[in-house]
Amino acid sequence: MNNFAEIFYNILFHPVIAFREFSYDKPYKLPLLLVFLISIFLLLLNEDSFSFATLLVFFFQSFNLIVYWLFFAFFVDLIAKMFNLAGNYSKLLTLTSLAFIPWIFLAPLKLLKNASFYTSDLAVTLLLGVWIWTISLQVLAISETYNIPRKNAIIILLIPFLGCILYFVWAVDFFIKLLQFSTL
Secondary structure, three states: OOOHHHHHHHHHHOHHHHHHHHHHOOOOHHHHHHHHHHHHHHHHHOOOOOOHHHHHHHHHHHHHHHHHHHHHHHHHHHHHHHOOOOOOHHHHHHHHHHOOHHHHHHHHHHHHHHHOHHHHHHHHHHHHHHHHHHHHHHHHHHHHHHOOOHHHHHHHHHHHHHHHHHHHHHHHHHHHHHHHHHOO
């Protein structure tokens, strides 16, 4: 891929081709830079005024998104290895970072949501579409990284989510039983 505009265009309109091209060429600086820029972009959407404290919050939240992205890729890679799938962690990092590109549409959607009462429902619906688009690109990234069908990539993506739900249910059940025991 030649330049950022071409990468951007291919991710938005031809993601399968873009991911396959990046499967062979794994830039190491682009994913980190892309996730950092997207995190700054998302934070700028939610701020009305700027100060030194705001910049510190930007840095901390950008760092949080980068750590989230690294752990997400780590857990996906760990689950894939549990299923004996051959893949490359750096390739997964690259492809999953590219899957965040649709988040650039969050700014116009925020403006649309704040424009009037009538456009807020449209903006929320389009926001849901952006999230579904991002998740489908994540599935495609997993599929391309491990060379598996997309339905298997969906399962790999859902396992940590289902694990979190199960852990939450167990934790709530534990505290409910603890409260019932203390009231006896």
